[in-house]
Each structure stands twice: as structure tokens, then as C-alpha cells.
Amino acid sequence: MKALQQEFLRMLSSYQGIIHKVNLVYFKTAADREDNFQEVVFQLWKSYSSLKNREKIASWIYAVAINTSISKLRKRDTLVLMDTMPESMHRVEEPQVERDMNIRQLLEAMQRINEIDRSILLLYMEDYSYKEIAEIIGISSVNVGVRINRAKKELKRYLIEE
């Protein structure tokens, strides 16, 4: 058990960025993101010992993190619209504010689109191929392309509105 725990910890240390990025697109506050991080770790730990394909760990983590986040959101009836900046934004130094305005706008716009499209867009921005995205989400590559197209049009519309 101890060896498995150490192995899991090493894996988590290497790939925790994935969970943080999923949390960024799904949750507004630092408290919600921390809470969801713990829940995702719980789900990962539960299924780690039965994980067969250790080469596709990143895809596995994305699937668990996205499913856990959607489950949490749908239970809580969280508002999709983001009224305030994510709390971590307040730590940004003054000279960087203008450059960082784009990521803030992007996250705000992403919060307004459908949860599935949000996850597809995240994977797309993380440079996953249509085929890899299709495997994680469980839809066809054709559908992935259509949804990315649609999501980008929606994002553009929301960004122009701001």
C-alpha cells in the first residue's frame, strides 16, 4: 500500500497541472477549485490500482477530472456566468494586468458555454488531436471538429460582447 501510495504521489506531482487547468475552466473561486482538486484526487486514487494503460495517464486524469467537475457542478446548480475574476487573478502584478486581460476574458467566456464544449475546448488548447479528444469525451472525431468550431464561434461572440 505504501509503495502504491508513493507511486501515486509521484504521478500526481507530475500531472497535477491537468487538474488545476480543468478546475480553472469549471470553477470560479479558489475554495471550489481546492475542494474539487481533493475530490478528483479521491476518484483518481480509487481507480489507480486498476489502471491498465499507464502510458495514457494524462488522458485518464482528464477524463476523471472532467467527470468529477461536471458531477459537482450539476449537483450544486452553479451559475454558469462568472461575475468576478478568479481569486488567483488578484495576485497578478500591476504591469502584467493588460496582458492578462485576455486570459481573464477567455475564462469568463468559457464559463458561459456548455460543460462538454468547455472540456473539448480545453483539450484542444492543450494540443490534443481530434482523435485523442474523441477518446476522452467518448464521441466521434467528426463531432469533436464540429463542436470546436461551434465553441470558437460562441467564444468570439461572447468576447465581442464584452
Next chain:
Amino acid sequence: MESFELKDIWHTQVGNLICNYSDPELNRIVIKQARKSMRRLYLGRPALVVALLVIGYLIWKIAMGEEGIMMTLFRSFLVLLLLVLLSLEACSAHKMRRYQADMPVKDWLTYRIAEVEKSLRFMKKHDIWLYPGALLLGLAVGVVYDWLLNTSFNLMTSLLILSCLILYMFFVRWTIHRNYSRVLMRLKELAATMGEGEEPIEEQVVIG
């Protein structure tokens, strides 16, 4: 929005928003979640041992038959209650072990919808037994209360307790049912958006 702008913004700026946990912090989280998984996924050994010892003691006392019929009935009721609680705990732990999130999102949605529908069907079929259960519990509490205080059986007290229990159970049942239905509706909404598209796909822009 051009693909290269989107990815450029994301890659160059997302690092500013992410604060990775240190190894000791991650270790603390992993240990906490490993302990939580032991508590939620498996019956706690100390609690199980204590429960079995209490059940054994009660059965032994019933078998001795030293005290009156009321005490025997009361002990039998306690044994039944403990067995029911242990079974529910085991079922809950088994259900938690079965729940997995490590599958493609669409498959997970289908699985969750099926589970929530199953729970709703079960509740609709069996929740009605809560009311006779409340009736028996209300009467039992009234009888035991009067026996402990050595007063005569008070029907009004029992009926009052019973009414409060039934109202409370009705409210709890209604709330749980409403929450499950709401979750089911939202999961189905999300699943409905996963249908196949009809527009031609855009060529994937490969960034250098």
C-alpha cells in the same frame, strides 16, 4: 477567433493562474483521500466489531429470557435495527466502490443517468414503507418512554411523536426525490447535447 490566438493566450498566460501544490502538500492530500476512501468504501473494522459484539450480547440476553416480555421485545427490536443499519452501510460502501469516474465523458454520463434513474425507481417503489415504519417507531418510542418513566401508556404522546415523524419523513422524502429528479434532468440535458453534428469539420490548424 483564430486557433493560434486562442492557443497562444492559453499557453502563454495560464501558468500565471496555476499554483502547483508542493510535494508535502500533495502528500497530505493523498493521505487524507486514502483514509477517506477506506472509511467510505469499506465498513470500519472497529465499528463492525462493536456492532457484532452488541448484537451477540443482545441475542444472548434474549436467549436467557430472564426479564419480562417487554424487555425481550425491546432487545429484539434493537437487534433488528442494528442488522438493518449494518446492511445499509454495507450496501452504501458497495455502491461507492462500484462508482467509477475513469471512463470517457459520454459513457460516464450514460452510466450516471442509469444509476440515478434506478435510484428514483427504487425510491418510488419502496419509500411507502417508511410510513408504517414511522408508525411502529412512534409507538415503540412512546411505549419505551412510558416504561422507563414508569407511567401508564399515553396514546396522545405517541400520536404526537408519530405525526412529527411522518411529517419529517414526508419532507425528507420529497426533498431527496426533488434533488434526484433535478440532477437527472440536468444530466439528460447534457447528454442530449452530445449528439452527432451535421456541419462539415474545420481543418485542424497545427501550430508549429
